[in-house]
Amino acid sequence: xxxxxxxxxxxxxxxxxxxxxxxxxxxxxxxxxxxxxxxxxxxxxxxxxxxxxxxxxxxxxxxxxxxxxxxxxxxxxxxxxxxxxxxxxxxxxxxxxxxxxxxxxxxxxxxxxxxxxxxxxxxxxxxxxxxxxx
Ligand code: HEC
Numbered sequence: 597x598x599x600x601x602x603x604x605x606x607x608x609x610x611x612x613x614x615x616x617x618x619x620x621x622x623x624x625x626x627x628x629x630x631x632x633x634x635x636x637x638x639x640x641x642x643x644x645x646x647x648x649x650x651x652x653x654x655x656x657x658x659x660x661x662x663x664x665x666x667x668x669x670x671x672x673x674x675x676x677x678x679x680x681x682x683x684x685x686x687x688x689x690x691x692x693x694x695x696x697x698x699x700x701x702x703x704x705x706x707x708x709x710x711x712x713x714x715x716x717x718x719x720x721x722x723x724x725x726x727x728x729x730x
Pocket of ligand 1: 639640641654658662665667680698
């Protein structure tokens, strides 16, 4: 009985620590970029490069050069957030996303992490790209 209570106590403390970290990072702009950067290094740097300029280690093996993501064309003087997010997720109308030139990340993330996390990841990735515009 005592042991069971102890286990429950540990669980409660564990869950609140995880919950605290999550809300803390979600409410800070910086935390969001840190998360986006982590995702970028994990999923995108191989082609686009750690500096996002399009010269990752896998770039020479591709038929089509990955874009320099620090120089996304502005639309009406603004970073085209929705278009970029849709480009990453594969919902966009950009042909490369229907082809094998760039993996369709939306499908991948949804399959591996579930709908809500996929949305959060896509948002964080796009936020990160917005933050590195030159
Ligand atoms: C397998 C290599 C590869 C990987 C990995 C990859 N990309 Fe790409 N990406 C490309 C290529 C190639 C293009 C250019 C397609 C074109 O020009 O039509 C591209 C284009 C893009 C564009 C369009 C840029 C513009 O100017 O409209 C965005 C945004 C983008 N990638 C983001 C990402 C993000 C974010 C990730 C990680 C989640 C990622 N890419 C992972 C190969 C890759």
